[in-house]
Amino acid sequence: MTDASEFDVDFVRGLFPQPCWEWSFFENAGGSYVPQSVIDRLTAYMSETQVQPGGNYPLAAKAQARMDEGHDLMAAIIGADPDEVSVSPSTSFNVYVLAHALRPLWADGDEIIVADQNHEANAGPWHRLAGTGISVIEWKVDPVTGSLDPADLDRLLTDKTRLVAFPHVSNLVGEINDVAAITQKVHEADARVCVDGVAYAPHRAxxxxxxxxxxxxxxxxxxxGPHMGCLYGKRELLLEAHNQYHFFHGEDALPHKMNPAGPQHEMFAALVGIADYFDAVYSRHHDAPANSLHERVKAVFELAARHEEILSTRLLDFLSSKPHVRLIGTSSPDRNARAPTFAFTVKDRPSADIPPLTLDDKVAVSSGNFYAYRLTQALGLDPADGVVRASMLQYTSLDDVDRLVGSLDRIL
Ligand SMILES: Cc1ncc(COP(=O)(O)O)c(C=O)c1O
Known part of the structure; x- marks a missing residue:
């Protein structure tokens, strides 16, 4: 067996189209590169089976089977059953739909708690319910660190609370919120959680x-993967949520009732390529087979997290050495504490000034509020300028980080 402490980044990079590596890419929290396996699945669907899927004739049956495989594998990746997972164009879309599906279950005056650490995707649709008689209460971050304190929920939760919406990881703060503990606390108050895992999913299982x-x-x-979002819901909760698709699909049509966009055929098929990717990375590092895709994905993320911690240490050491840099979130690289998404500001310098200066070094970073608009306000920042953000993924190399550090050192 390969030494499990080593994550083979060169092998991983070889699974992606080579032009990806011409730049040191740190906008991964905006969207990841796509491995060849996903491109191949997409191409195969569009070149071989681009027909209305269904069982009427062999090609249509094959198209349906390819789509179903993508959907089922993605449910397996998160340990869910296929009917508990709705795949649609985006997370923003899914939260919007979910808010509409749940609102009829609640009475005027019921309360929902929304963390201001959220990306707007998991904030706006809930805040809008204030206009329909729901009382919306903010769970506020520490204005200096950007951290969320679960103890605050002890005074925010009431017997009228129906839902608490918060991120697993903020796309600016990078800290990992303890989802299991928060969920347990919310359940003790007989309320539900809606967790935005968008910034967590690229880093941990x-x-x-x-x-x-x-x-x-x-x-x-x-x-x-392709530009799509995944909504998981407990089966009994999805069943009681109100159908948001065509009326004739009915209330029992899981998961279709939660996707008024209808399925994006070729993209569903392309999802299989994500499983191909994890299988390839797993096989590179482990001789012994794992029982399930979920187990293989967990094993890959376990190795990748160690790799990310090494990268994080390098960047955090640099950022911490600059007194005029304000890092948002913890300066600990501990993989249990944070994901490798780093946002910072530089004293007396607009954030927007920094990214253009890294271009000569072929380093891609970005600046702005990244739709965490309310969070930048809570941190006392100008949302129009926001932060500089550098984010890594499992394919990021130590050389990339060195190039970023060198570039920032020259600029700062
Ligand atoms: C933490 C977080 N939540 C939600 C979203 C929105 O996801 P989508 O673009 O799929 O709507 C993003 C997008 O950047 C994000 O970073």
Whole structure:
């Protein structure tokens, strides 16, 4: 067996089209690169089976089978059953739909708690319910660190609370919120959780059953896939939520009732390529077969997390050495504490000034509020300028980080 402490980044990079590596790419929290396996699945669907899927004739049956395989594998990746998973164009879309599906279950004056650490995707649709008689209460971050304190929920939760919406990881703060503990606390108050896992999913394995979450969302285009979003919901909760698709699909049509966009055929088929990717990385590092795709994905993320911790240490050491840099979130690289998404500001310098200066070094970073608009406000920042953000993924190399550090050192 290969030494399990080594994550073979060169092998991993070889699974992606080579032009990806011409730049040191740090906009991964915006969207990941896509491995060849996903491109191949997409191409195969569009070149061989681009017909209305269904069982009427062999080609249509094959198209349906390819789509179903993509859907079922993605449910398996997070430890869910296929009917508990709705795949649609994006997470923003899924939360919007979910808010509409749940609102009829609640009475005027019921309360929902929304963390201001959220990306707007898991904030706006809930805040809008204030206009329909729901009382929306903010769970506020620490204005200096950007951290969320679960103890705050002890005074925010009431017997009217129906839902708590918060991120697993903020796309700016990078800290890992303890989803299982928060969920347990919310359940003790007889309320439900809606967790935005978009910034967590690229870095650690998702285990919806182990965490006992009610609703959990993430986006495939951040974890090596096409531009689609995934909504997991507990079966009984999806059944009681109101149908958002054509009326004739009915209330029992899981998961279709939660996707008024209808399926994007070729993209469903392309999802199989994500499983291909994890299988390839797993096989590179382990001789022994794992029982399930979920186990293989967990094993890959376990190795990748160690690799990410090494990368994080390098960048955090650099950022911490600059007194005029304000890092958002913990400066600990501990893989249990944070994901490798780093946002910072530089004293007396607009964030927007920094990214153009890294271009000469072929380093791609970005600046802005990244739709965590309310969070930048809570941190006392100008949302129009926001932060500089550098984010890594398992294919990021130590050379990339060195190039980033060198570039920032020259600029700062
Ligand atoms: C933490 C987080 N949540 C939600 C979203 C929205 O995801 P989508 O683009 O799939 O709507 C993003 C997108 O950047 C994000 O970073």
């Amino acid at each position: 998702i285990d919806v059953k182990a965490w006992d979450v009610d609703f959990y969302l993430f986006s495939f285009y951040k974890i090596f």
